[in-house]
Every structure is written in C-alpha cells, then in structure tokens.
Amino acid sequence: MLLKNSERVGEKAKMSNFLLPFLSVLFLGSLSLTHSGRAPRGWNSWDSLPNYPTEATVLDAARYVRDYLLPSGYDTITVDEGWFSGGDPTSVDAFGRPYPNVTAFPGATDGRGLRYLADIIHSYGLKFGAWNIRGIPIVAYQKNLPIWNSTFTAQDATDLSFSRACPWCSWTLGTNAPSAAATAHYRAVAAWWSDQGLDFIKMDCMWPNPGQHLDQNNDEIAAFAQAMVDVAPHIVISWSPGDGTSVTNGTYVARHGGQYGVMYRITGDLHDTGGFQAILAHLKIAQNYTFLVGAEGTYPDLDMLPLGMQRDQGSTRPLTPCRYTETEQTTIMSLWAIMRAPLIVGAALPLLPNDTFTLSLLTHPDILNVNSNSINLRVVLPVWNSPNLFAWMADMADDVVALVLAVFNGNDGTASSTVTVPLPPFLLWCATDVWSSKVVPGTFQGYFSVGIVPHGSGVYRLAPCE
Numbered sequence: 375m376l377l378k379n380s381e382r383v384g385e386k387a388k389m390s391n392f393l394l395p396f397l398s399v400l401f402l403g404s405l406s407l408t409h410s411g412r413a414p415r416g417w418n419s420w421d422s423l424p425n426y427p428t429e430a431t432v433l434d435a436a437r438y439v440r441d442y443l444l445p446s447g448y449d450t451i452t453v454d455e456g457w458f459s460g461g462d463p464t465s466v467d468a469f470g471r472p473y474p475n476v477t478a479f480p481g482a483t484d485g486r487g488l489r490y491l492a493d494i495i496h497s498y499g500l501k502f503g504a505w506n507i508r509g510i511p512i513v514a515y516q517k518n519l520p521i522w523n524s525t526f527t528a529q530d531a532t533d534l535s536f537s538r539a540c541p542w543c544s545w546t547l548g549t550n551a552p553s554a555a556a557t558a559h560y561r562a563v564a565a566w567w568s569d570q571g572l573d574f575i576k577m578d579c580m581w582p583n584p585g586q587h588l589d590q591n592n593d594e595i596a597a598f599a600q601a602m603v604d605v606a607p608h609i610v611i612s613w614s615p616g617d618g619t620s621v622t623n624g625t626y627v628a629r630h631g632g633q634y635g636v637m638y639r640i641t642g643d644l645h646d647t648g649g650f651q652a653i654l655a656h657l658k659i660a661q662n663y664t665f666l667v668g669a670e671g672t673y674p675d676l677d678m679l680p681l682g683m684q685r686d687q688g689s690t691r692p693l694t695p696c697r698y699t700e701t702e703q704t705t706i707m708s709l710w711a712i713m714r715a716p717l718i719v720g721a722a723l724p725l726l727p728n729d730t731f732t733l734s735l736l737t738h739p740d741i742l743n744v745n746s747n748s749i750n751l752r753v754v755l756p757v758w759n760s761p762n763l764f765a766w767m768a769d770m771a772d773d774v775v776a777l778v779l780a781v782f783n784g785n786d787g788t789a790s791s792t793v794t795v796p797l798p799p800f801l802l803w804c805a806t807d808v809w810s811s812k813v814v815p816g817t818f819q820g821y822f823s824v825g826i827v828p829h830g831s832g833v834y835r836l837a838p839c840e
Contacts, residue, residue, distance in 0.1 A: 412746045413637060413673035413716040414574070414610060416450030416503070417443070421645070421684050421720030422693065425456040428478040429491060435723035440498040446737040447746075448719065450574050451495050452503035457488075459545075469522035470514025470559075471566045472506060492571030503574025503610075504567075508594055509539070509546040510559060522565065524558035531555035537590070540579035551597035560601035568606035575602075576612045581619040581639070588622045595626075599634040611635040612675065612716070617642045618659070624666050624674060632671035637716045644677040644706075646684050646697040650829050653702060653709075654784045657764050660713050664751045664766065667714050675716050679706060682721025682732045693722050700731060701830045704809070705782060707735045708831040711745040712766045712780035740808045744833060747771040748778050757794040757821065760785070765795045770835070777836040778808070783826035790825040793832075797822055801838050808833040 417439050419427040436451045457479065458465045458472040467473045467487075474482035481490030492502040514528040521527060531549050538548025549556035567575055577598065582590035595613070602609055613619075613627065613635045627638050641659050644652055656676055663674040681703055683693040696703060710717060717736070725732055735741075748768035756763045762784030770776040781793040797803055797820060805814035805822065809832070814824070817839050824832055 411668075411671060412447075413675075413714055414450055414612070415446075415448040415717040416452060416501070416574075417448065417719040417721075417723060418452040418454050418576070418678050419456075420454035420505075421678055421680055422682075422722035423456070424454075424685055424689065425459075426478070426690065427453050427456050429481055432491065433494060436495050436498055436500055438724040439719075440500060442725075442733065443719070443736060444499060446739075446742055448717065448736070449499075450501040450503050452505065452574060452576055452718070453488075453491075454505040454576065455507075455578070457504060466511050466514055466519070467566070468519065469562055469566075470511060470517075470519040470528045471522070471563055472511065487566075488570040488572070496571065501573035502571060503576060503612075504570075504572055505576045505578060506563070506567075507540060507543060507546050507578045508580055508591065508598070509548045512545050512547055515547055521555065521558045522562035524555075524562070526555040526558050528559070531559040537586070543579060546579075549594055549597065551593040556594075556597055557601065560598045561605055563598070564601040564605035564609075567602075567609055572606075572609050574610045574612065576614055577635075578614040580613045581615045581617075581623055588620055589626075592626065595634060599630070603633050610637075613638040615639045615642060621662055621666070624663060624672075628666055628669040628672045630670075636671065637673045637675040639677060640674045641677055644680055645686070646680045647686055650698075650702055650784075650786075653698075653705060653829070654762065657709060657782055657784055660709060661753050661764065664713070664753055667751050668749070673714060673716055675718075676710055676713060678718045678720035679710065679736070680720050681706070681735060682719075682723075682725050682729060684720065684722070696721075696732075699829070701827060703732075703735060705829060705831040707738075707741060708780055708809075708833050709782065711741045711833065712748065712751065712768065712778070714745055714748060714751070717742075717745060738809070740811065740835075741833065743772070744768075744770075744778050744780075744808065754779075754795045756781070757796065760791070763791060763793050765793060767795070773837070775837050777803075779805075779822060779834045779836060780831065781824060781826055781834075782831045783828055785828050787828050790827050790830075792823055792825050794821050794823040796820065797836070803836045804839040806835045808835055 417435055439448055458474055465473045465475050476482050495502040510528050510532050515532050518527045518529045533548045533550040540546050618641045627635050641656055681696050749771050751768040754765040754767045756765050764782040766780045768778050783791045803818040826832055
C-alpha cells in the first residue's frame with residue numbers, strides 16, 4: 375500500500391539518512407558533518423597557460439568570467455604556477471617570498487607586486503587567487519635572506535633533509551616546522567599574501583607522495599594554516615598534492631573545521647590527454663570520500679574541469695580542443711556536481727565563440743543546483759553490480775522529499791549498460807532527467823533502472839509521485 379504524502383516525507387528521510395550517523399562515528403569520531411555553503415567556483419590558469427600565465431591573458435579570462443560565468447557562481451580567478459618564475463624560479467622579494475615576473479606581469483613593477491592585478495580583478499566583482507608551494511625558495515636559502523618582521527633568516531627555517539623537500543620540485547626546500555623560524559617564515563608569507571590583495575591561495579605539494587607517511591607534512595600544513603588564520607583569515611586555502619591524498623589526510627583537514635583549508639585535492643592532475651582511464655580513476659577515488667563532502671565546511675577536490683581549449687600539461691604547444699568526447703565531458707561535470715566538488719574551470723578563456731557546449735555544461739542551472747544543494751551524499755551499490763558501474767544518491771536541501779541520483783557507466787565498448795539501483799521502499803517514485811529536464815517515462819517502486827552509454831552518466835531528480 376502506498377503512503378500518504380505526509381508519511382512519505384518521514385519514511386524517505388529515515389531511509390536516506392540511515393547510514394550517515396554510522397559513517398560519522400566510524401570515520402570521524404565526534405566530528406559533525408555540516409552541509410551549509412558550497413565549494414569554491416572559478417577559473418585557474420594551469421590547463422590553458424601552464425608555466426607561462428601573463429597579466430594580459432589572465433585579465434582576458436577575468437573579463438570573460440565576469441561577463442559569462444559570474445552569474446553562475448564562478449567568482450575566483452587563480453593564477454597558477456609560472457606567475458613568479460616563467461621558467462626561471464628565482465623571482466623573490468627581499469625576504470625570500472615569491473615576487474611576480476615583471477616581464478609577464480608589468481603591473482608588478484615599482485614594488486606593486488600582484489596588488490595591481492588584484493585591484494583590477496576586484497573591480498570586476500571577482501576574487502583573486504594565486505599558486506604557491508610548500509617550503510622556502512632555494513634562492514632564499516642560498517642568499518640566506520632575512521625573514522620579514524623577525525630576527526630569523528631563511529637558513530634558520532630550512533630543513534635540508536630529502537624527506538622534507540617537495541619530491542617533484544627542484545627549487546624549493548622544506549621548512550623545519552614547527553620551529554619558531556618556520557613559523558615566522560609562514561607568517562611573513564601570509565602577511566605578503568594579504569598585502570597583495572589575495573582572496574584565495576592554492577598551496578601545492580602539501581600531501582605526502584606514494585610511499586611516504588600519511589602525516590608526512592602535517593607540521594608544515596599546521597604551520598602555514600595557523601599563520602593564515604592569525605594573519606590573513608579572509609584568504610581561502612586550497613591544498614594541492616603531490617599525487618593526491620588519502621581519506622586520513624582529508625579527515626585531518628576536516629577536523630579543523632575549514633581553518634586548515636576549505637578544499638583539498640584527492641587526486642592527481644586530470645588532463646584531457648589522460649584518456650577515459652583518468653576519469654574512471656576519479657570515479658573510483660571519489661567513492662571513498664562521500665562521507666567527507668561538506669564535513670565542517672571542507673570539500674574534496676577532484677581537480678580542474680579539463681574542458682574547452684587545453685594545452686598539454688606544462689607545455690607551450692598550441693591550444694587544442696578538449697580531447698574528451700562530449701559524453702565524457704558530461705560525465706566529468708556530472709561527477710563534480712554530485713560530489714559537490716569545487717568547480718574550477720581549466721579552459722582557455724574566452725571560450726571560442728562557437729563553443730556553446732562547454733558554456734552549457736558550466737552554467738546548467740539544475741546541475742549547479744545539485745552541486746550547491748545536495749546533502750547527505752552516499753554511495754549506492756547497483757543491483758547486478760559491475761566494477762565499472764557507479765551510483766551516488768543524495769537528498770536535496772531545497773526539497774525535503776526529493777532525491778538526486780547520479781549513475782555512471784565506466785565500461786568501454788558500444789553497448790549501453792543498464793544501471794539498477796534500490797530506492798527507499800514503499801514509495802512510488804517519479805523521475806526527471808536533470809540534464810534534459812525531461813520526465814523519465816513510467817514510475818518506479820523499489821528500484822530505478824536506466825540505460826547508460828559507455829563512458830556516460832545520468833543525473834536524475836526523484837520525488838514521490840503525486
């Protein structure tokens with residue numbers, strides 16, 4: 375017998391929230407799971423301008439974001455690696471802090487640093503972010519530069535051991551945190567970021583690489599984060615890898631309630647040169663972090679959205695259209711949406727005038743609503759489970775009786791796979807395809823089934839039928 379509408383709400387809430395308290399105790403102890411707010415959105419220069427961003431190209435991107443993406447919540451412009459090196463990582467100020475390459479960023483002349491660029495971006499109604507890396511520039515150590523506002527020098531704050539250094543960067547050294555000198559260094563860095571007008575900082579090489587201890591860099595994470603909390607609390611921290619992180623590292627960040635970073639990378643870089651296997655790897659990794667989505671205002675980060683025109687990683691080759699098919703690009707956006715992941719655009723901006731597809735992915739209002747307002751995310755095991763079939767389910771904060779379901783087919787080939795997932799029992803469910811806004815024919819009780827093409831996905835909003 376079907377339930378009345380008033381009974382449906384209670385039954386659905388009981389069933390959908392059944393696992394949440396269990397997971398909270400199992401993984402996080404007393405840490406509560408919060409669901410207010412949403413992850414950051416914006417644009418980052420790395421996928422389209424790797425190593426060689428310039429003031430002009432960044433401002434071109436900022437104007438496009440202002441005009442076309444800001445209404446959809448994309449509000450942060452981040453200059454990634456290369457803004458202070460441009461291939462020559464020796465550009466530091468008198469206190470050993472990274473300083474812009476004035477050839478690429480002429481507005482930085484006469485000591486203005488990044489402030490000139492930040493002020494322009496702020497005038498567009500946008501926030502400004504920049505990339506940095508753990509530790510101390512090696513040139514600061516070699517010159518033994520003084521640490522701003524302290525009696526220490528760079529050599530006082532440096533640890534020369536290999537285990538402290540970033541394993542993939544040859545021009546930085548680790549600090550000896552939690553020493554007083556390392557604390558002074560990171561406070562000096564935080565003060566500089568604040569003076570430069572930053573709202574967002576992407577801090578790289580923070581997570582241990584494979585084979586290292588999970589808490590390998592916790593002292594440096596704590597030292598940098600505490601300096602930011604004390605000196606520049608308005609700046610949002612985004613932690614970046616190594617080669618991705620672990621649930622243990624993510625839980626460490628979440629336990630500090632967003633003070634130690636609002637977003638943290640859980641994967642290696644995602645580029646359009648990686649083939650579908652790279653997307654499949656993201657699907658498999660993401661499953662392990664569902665219980666941490668939104669925990670204490672922190673968000674697992676799946677990397678930038680490799681859409682639109684791209685450059686090969688770290689290269690100066692010409693821009694090329696995204697190598698992923700439209701089906702695969704939609705799968706990427708579907709996964710980022712259901713995971714409530716940060717939406718950081720990697721495309722070269724402005725988009726090509728005829729690239730309406732990329733713009734439609736980035737600005738789809740109902741998909742963005744899933745990214746903003748889905749809560750209580752959980753993995754659902756499909757019936758007749760296959761290693762490459764995936765399903766996530768969540769509640770919707772803006773509709774107490776609605777569920778959102780995202781399903782993915784990671785199989786190769788040409789034949790669609792039927793993904794069947796259980797639904798909360800005793801209710802008759804009606805479904806709408808979130809991407810197309812079309813009603814799915816029929817009604818569903820006990821199970822929802824849908825055919826998904828290889829490398830494809832579907833996002834569906836389900837509610838009790840009237």
